[in-house]
Amino acid sequence: MKMLSKNIRFLRNSRNLTQTDLADQLGVQRTMISAYEDGRSEPKLLALNRISEIFSISLDELLHHDIQELGRRVLQPSQTKVLTIAVDAHDNEQITMVGQKASAGYLNGFADQEYMESLPHIKLPNLSSHLTYRAFEIAGDSMLPLVSGTLIIGSYLEHLRDIKSGKTYILVTITEGVVYKRVFNYLEENGKLFLVSDNEHYKPYEIKGEDVLEIWEAKAFISTDFPNPKDKAAPVTNEDLSKMILDLKADIIQMKKK
Missing domain, CATH: 2.10.109.10 (Umud Fragment, subunit A)
Structure with missing residues (x-):
């Protein structure tokens, strides 16, 4: 199962786990994880279920979905997410x-x-x-x-x-x-x-x-709270911070000249 081996490698790396780390959690030798990821061996059902638990992913997604290329399929991997919405008398979403x-x-x-x-x-x-x-x-x-x-x-x-x-x-x-x-x-x-x-x-x-x-x-x-010039300003951005540092350096240079 090419997709399985690729997904195991990707999920392990995404969690910053070594092959030894994952092997310890599965109760197998590190060489077995290497074999899984190289496609030389396939996990047994018990190991597959444990892998799905470790990475919070469904077996279907683990076996058949290209996670690296397509991303995770749903927010809660254990179930398909169905969004509950409200509609009016004309079937328009509210x-x-x-x-x-x-x-x-x-x-x-x-x-x-x-x-x-x-x-x-x-x-x-x-x-x-x-x-x-x-x-x-x-x-x-x-x-x-x-x-x-x-x-x-x-x-x-x-x-x-x-x-x-x-x-x-x-x-x-x-x-x-x-x-x-x-x-x-x-x-x-x-x-x-x-x-x-x-x-x-x-x-x-x-x-x-x-x-x-x-x-x-x-x-x-x-909001019922109208803007007030005396209220706290918007949060400082990285650009604002960079400009403040440059202005401060310019002021220091100017002070030294005087």
């Missing part, structure tokens, strides 16, 4: 709104049609009809200048590989619940996402890719 108090229940009910229908729904103009949207109410001040109570309108992303580093996303996760962060994608390197707050007082942190249940790319926001 934007389901998940408030702060509803966030905890959303983790258990996002796949339940009855639960999703119980949540409030809104409509917004000028959004692409080809995308599915959901609105999440953020809590706290970790993403200033957007304040607590702001509604983030996100479009649904099916694959983790579609996350673009530096953009903001609503992530529905097993470990952190529903979070809105600026995300940096390191899945190919270590299988993790790096989550950063726009408020510098909050430390960045990592989560595993397999802990992500849903991804919603931020497209718009609704």
Whole structure:
């Protein structure tokens, strides 16, 4: 099975595991892992099941899907993801709104049609009809200048590989619940996402890719808090930081001349 050997090698490298590391987890000799990856031997069913558990991947995807070329097939490899949506009387999709108090229940009910229908729904103009949207109410001040109570309108992303580093996303996760962060994608390197707050007082942190249940790319926001010139400015970008350093060097040179 050419695809199997290629996938085992790719998944092992993506987790920064040596052949010995993987062999220890499977309870086999290192030479057996080398044989798997070279296509000289095939894992028995028990070993296949263990490999699928280690890398959180279905047997079908492991055996038949080119992960390196096409990326992971679904967010939750153990099951096909079916997105539950709400429609109006004319069968048009509506934007389901998940408030702060509803966030905890959303983790258990996002796949339940009855639960999703119980949540409030809104409509917004000028959004692409080809995308599915959901609105999440953020809590706290970790993403200033957007304040607590702001509604983030996100479009649904099916694959983790579609996350673009530096953009903001609503992530529905097993470990952190529903979070809105600026995300940096390191899945190919270590299988993790790096989550950063726009408020510098909050430390960045990592989560595993397999802990992500849903991804919603931020497209718009609704807030009752009007911009104020005295409010905190937007977060400093790398370009801003570089300019500040250059300006500081220029000031120092000028001071020395005087």
